[in-house]
Amino acid sequence: MRSEIKQKIDLAYGRIKSELVLKNARIVNVFSHEIVDGDIAIHQGKIVGIGNYAGEAEVDLEGRFVAPGLIDGHVHIESSMVSPTQFARAVVPRGTTTIIADPHEIANVKGIEGIKYMLEASEDLPLNAYFMLPSCVPATSFETSGAKLLADDLAELINHERVLGLGELMNYPGVIGGDEEIVDKIRLAREHNKLIDGHGPEIKDKELNAYVAAGVLTEHECSTVEEMLNRLRLGMYILIRQGSAARNLKELVRGLKRENMRRCLFCTDDKHPEDILLTGHIDNNVRLAIRNGIDPISAIQMATINAAQCYRLKNIGAIAPGYNADLIIVDDLKDFNVLQVYKDGKLVGDNKEPLFDVKDFDSSNVTDTVRIKAVIKDDLKISIDNDIANVIRLLPHSLVTQKVVRKVDVENREFKNNKNLDILKLAVIERHNATGNVGLGLVEDFRLKNGAIALTIAHDSHNLIAIGDNDEDMLLAINEVARVGGGIAIVSKGNVQRTLRLPIAGIMSDESMEKVNEKLAEMLNIAYEQLGVNTDIDPFMTLSFLALPVIPELKVTDIGLFDVSRFDFIDLSIEE
Structure with a gap:
């Protein structure tokens, strides 16, 4: 440990060369809300310094902008109609390096086996794939699903290193009414210090207070500025959604200002193949926000550090010493065209094309x-x-x-x-x-x-x-x-x-x-x-x-x- 610490210090000071240095970058600093000119030194997948550095390998960015890899705060991979491996091949070259996924759809078909498949199929990809355990399987008692998941079933996976908490609580009447099955799932998340995602459109006043008091942290179902502000006032994080069916970004950004943006992030929720390939993924959210009056650095903050802080993800979402070298190279901060993508310091996407292979994965269980x-x-x-x-x-x-x-x-x-x-x-x-x-x-x-x-x-x-x-x-x-x-x-x-x-x-x-x-x-x-x-x-x-x-x-x-x-x-x- 002592030698590792000393090596990090030496790398950051420049006494020894890093494995890779991205030269002549215009760096988007999401902490100070500014553009900083300099080099980015990378070693063993981590950023070790920003400034003037020499590396074993060097890439001259010729003044292009560098931003942290983008984060999707809430997504159902299943809506893309492809497997997690194929999903990664599509979204990573478009700048998304981290997702928080809710495998709600496959869980309704295959229960815990479906969730395990999503976890296993998303391993060893150049994509940080985190998951929230589905809270409503089945969604209602008025249909026949392939599984039913109670708190005891979810307990098997609650401590998985890539499970961040409990997925969207669509049964918000059950939360507000204190339904025992729902309360047991909330208790499971809270006892293990895990997060809880919300899904409570239109609820307000004391009902909204009760929802938040239960431990619900996020909301991605806001369709009006009033809904968004009501939730921000109660300490919730707002996930501004731009998917295939629900497109709320243009309306919600009208209510954003410097003082409340830090509690807002982006998500796609459900996005179909055509839309991902044609318009992009979270990069599309950033572009649309900029076109609708949000300054580019603020839009990038919502797509990176805000999401990382909301979901307690360490060492991602920013460009600074100690952070993972998850980086995107863009042409300018208006069009926000993602040219290249680095994951853990390796070039994995170029001109919307993946530069990585995905292994064949056994899906026979699902x-x-x-x-x-x-x-x-x-x-x-x-x-x-x-x-x-x-x-x-x-x-x-x-x-x-x-x-x-x-x-x-x-x-x-x-x-x-x-x-x-x-x-x-x-x-x-x-x-x-x-x-x-x-x-x-x-x-x-x-x-x-x-x-x-x-x-x-x-x-x-x-x-x-x-x-x-x-x-x-x-x-x-x-x-x-x-x-x-x-x-x-x-x-x-x-x-x-x-x-x-x-x-x-x-x-x-x-x-x-x-x-x-x-x-x-x-x-x-x-x-x-x-x-x-x-x-x-x-x-x-x-x-x-x-x-x-x-x-x-x-x-x-x-x-x-x-x-x-x-x-x-x-x-x-x-x-x-």
Whole structure:
């Protein structure tokens, strides 16, 4: 230990050369909020000094800007539709060197085994992958998931070195009401000095006080400045989200000022392949913040040191002696184009391309997860007493739906599709334990014709969900998705048009993000051009959220039609 300390002193003083020196850098100092010109000396993956240094190897940055590696404060890797290894290949070259992930999606399919897979698959990557243990598996009691996780189950992993705490407490009514199962999970986190993430949109006043008093530290669900300020006043950290579905950054930065920025950081939450490859990851948050009036150094602080301090991560998030050499090289502080990425002092990304290989990882423990009881035409039959029905109406660019009443075609007390009416049949099939559960509903404004779409991404329990204008194509799409072990299938006029295999828990591919995105683009084109799907919606994302019984107003689970406002099941037909 004495010799190691002496070596660090000698390296920092310049008596001996460091392994690598980045010369002529313009360094973003997140502590002093300034740009400092100088060299960065790096040895054995650590920064040892800033100033004028000579190294065994030297790289002349020619006055380019250097910032700390970026941190995503809350992300579901599963939403990228690729494995942790392939996720790293996509986001690291774009500047993200640390993530705090919540494996909520795979846990709903495979429980503790799913979380272990995410931990093991993210080892030995040029990416600091930390995890929060999912707090709500299942998300509600109104659907059938593949697992149920209690505090005793989570205790197995609470002391894992990369587990930082308890994931988003979506059951905020349970927290406020003192639900015993939720309180036990909170107690587990607090007894082990772990952090607790929040998910409490719209709660305020004494309810918000109760939520914070329970130990909830963060919030990523703010959609208004008022919500954000209410939480900042109570000592919470705010994660400003810019994902694929929820994009809150432009609104929230309106409420930022120098005095409150230190409690704010960035996250993506859910971001799909196309958006990551096209717009970027946390680098996109930084760019958007700058375009919306945040000064560049403050934006970088939110993407680095603020996140590190929120999650108690030592030695990352800044450029200073003793910190990990997780660094990004950018062209300027306006466009914030990430040119190169260093992880632990090694160049791992150049011009958005990864400079590292990922090992093949055994995912056999989390494959073969689609187990459905054989679905027949009668299972898709919607019995209805009259021609007046509760219908799910889609809204453009929104996960929120409307509950509307519509006149539908009925023959012998059975719903019949009318080609002239934009009302489609929706089915949610339990796919974890082959129970035979099939929930049915009707959807307006999807506008699909002459076909069907099925997928095994159906938040949060990830059952098999299908939509179509005829039973034959729906059955074919359902069976195709089951045949390939999970994924997305498009069918038209009795033919399978395209299938995207997602063998890992039925929600992730083992292929690269580029390949997955290429296949998704082909399938989107078929959905819009061939099946005539409403171009104001993303057919796959929209469909995946039609089974989530916590987003208003009307949804379908494998158990039935669910009215979120009443928080109870309702009949599809309306009594006259």
